[in-house]
Amino acid sequence: MKRKISILGSTGSIGRQALEVIEKLEDKFEIIALTAGSNINLLNEQIKKFKPRYAYANDLKAIEGAEPLSLEEICSNKENDLILVAVSGKIGLKPTVTAINNGIDIALANKETLVMAGDIVMDLARKNGVKIIPVDSEHCAIHQCIKNILQVDKLIITASGGPFLHKSVEEMKNATVEQALAHPRWNMGRKITVDSATLMNKGLEVIEAHHLFNMDYDKIEVVVHPQSVIHSAIEYVDGSVIAQLGIPSMHIPIQYAITYPERYEGIKTHSFSFSEIARLDFEEPDWDKFKALSLAYQAGNIGGSATVCLNAANEEAVFAFLDGKIKLFDIIDTVERMMNLHNTKANPTLEEIFEIDGEIRLKTQELLLKLA
Numbered sequence: 451m452k453r454k455i456s457i458l459g460s461t462g463s464i465g466r467q468a469l470e471v472i473e474k475l476e477d478k479f480e481i482i483a484l485t486a487g488s489n490i491n492l493l494n495e496q497i498k499k500f501k502p503r504y505a506y507a508n509d510l511k512a513i514e515g516a517e518p519l520s521l522e523e524i525c526s527n528k529e530n531d532l533i534l535v536a537v538s539g540k541i542g543l544k545p546t547v548t549a550i551n552n553g554i555d556i557a558l559a560n561k562e563t564l565v566m567a568g569d570i571v572m573d574l575a576r577k578n579g580v581k582i583i584p585v586d587s588e589h590c591a592i593h594q595c596i597k598n599i600l601q602v603d604k605l606i607i608t609a610s611g612g613p614f615l616h617k618s619v620e621e622m623k624n625a626t627v628e629q630a631l632a633h634p635r636w637n638m639g640r641k642i643t644v645d646s647a648t649l650m651n652k653g654l655e656v657i658e659a660h661h662l663f664n665m666d667y668d669k670i671e672v673v674v675h676p677q678s679v680i681h682s683a684i685e686y687v688d689g690s691v692i693a694q695l696g697i698p699s700m701h702i703p704i705q706y707a708i709t710y711p712e713r714y715e716g717i718k719t720h721s722f723s724f725s726e727i728a729r730l731d732f733e734e735p736d737w738d739k740f741k742a743l744s745l746a747y748q749a750g751n752i753g754g755s756a757t758v759c760l761n762a763a764n765e766e767a768v769f770a771f772l773d774g775k776i777k778l779f780d781i782i783d784t785v786e787r788m789m790n791l792h793n794t795k796a797n798p799t800l801e802e803i804f805e806i807d808g809e810i811r812l813k814t815q816e817l818l819l820k821l822a
């Protein structure tokens with residue numbers, strides 16, 4: 451039986467790689483829907499090649515060869531066995547909740563969904579018997595290492611350190627958009643690449659891990675590992691450490707997430723070789739230079755709407771940086787100022803989360819106008 455899958459964000463970095471995985475495993479998958487934002491040409495090419503029944507793009511009328519549907523309609527279609535949520539930013543939350551409410555399993559790349567509403571999303575998934583399989587390589591690694599969560603003492607999340615790992619604060623302060631987008635290990639979408647340069651991405655991943663694995667923040671550690679070969683690890687209560695290793699390629703975690711619990715050769719090109727890798731380095735994160743990481747732990751520990759604030763302020767500031775309106779360090783200063791101004795609401799409902807998200811974005815945009 452083919453697994454019926456829809457891909458939200460098929461024109462993005464994760465979405466395109468997911469289609470490469472599916473091409474290798476075409477006897478295992480039937481594509482129900484593909485979706486884009488504005489890249490309608492690529493979406494129409496994908497429709498021609500993969501023949502989904504439904505599709506979404508910001509301009510529904512421009513879709514050729516598939517029936518246009520909204521993201522909500524796609525995620526309400528119970529024909530789907532699985533939905534890969536690979537849109538970037540806050541737009542991932544609503545469709546993910548819709549899919550969970552319809553009992554459809556999720557392969558989750560969109561970490562912002564759990565940063566904004568992790569308590570609600572994980573609770574809904576439990577109640578609806580829905581599996582959430584992480585696509586993020588770190589969480590995918592942890593998912594593979596854990597047998598019994600009750601025996602786990604600590605999650606160890608690795609970070610490549612991004613393009614400014616060994617650069618001075620001054621160099622980082624004056625970084626251009628091009629320098630921030632030149633990630634040494636991963637080729638990703640623009641928003642996540644800037645988040646990786648500030649290490650906010652690692653902070654968002656810590657919050658994501660807290661929700662996915664129900665682990666306290668003081669039991670989630672970040673270690674810088676520039677080679678990105680160990681994708682993450684766990685420490686059991688008896689001191690044994692289990693890590694997952696692999697070449698730095700998103701094809702592997704994507705394939706793991708969409709084929710789970712099966713495993714196939716699929717996208718594998720060559721065998722892993724310890725002698726080719728030769729060495730693995732580790733270091734403590736520089737907490738002063740990468741303040742985003744502390745801010746994310748702070749927001750996570752406060753809980754409630756604090757992580758909604760962190761996420762919204764960061765997303766708006768990253769867009770402003772990408773538009774050349776502010777400097778790289780202004781992103782983190784902006785997030786910190788918005789967090790200081792925010793009155794946290796404990797246990798917000800989904801409606802309140804969207805409302806707070808909107809308010810924070812407006813206030814952040816006002817602040818950014820003054821900086822620009």
Ligand SMILES: NC(=O)c1ccc[n+]([C@@H]2O[C@H](COP(=O)([O-])OP(=O)(O)OC[C@H]3O[C@@H](n4cnc5c(N)ncnc54)[C@H](OP(=O)(O)O)[C@@H]3O)[C@@H](O)[C@H]2O)c1
Pocket residue numbers: 458459460461462463464465485486487488489490508535536537538539541559560561562585586587636637638639640641642700
């Ligand atoms: N890339 C990675 O290696 C990686 C690794 C781990 C986790 N993730 C996470 O995966 C998610 C996607 O990352 P990415 O790097 O693949 O991002 P990306 O390359 O920017 O792709 C984003 C996708 O979302 C679509 N999209 C954007 N705005 C939209 C809107 N308003 N409505 C509907 N669709 C919209 C884009 O469509 P158009 O391009 O057509 O506008 C594109 O298909 C992020 O949450 C990221 O944190 C990514």
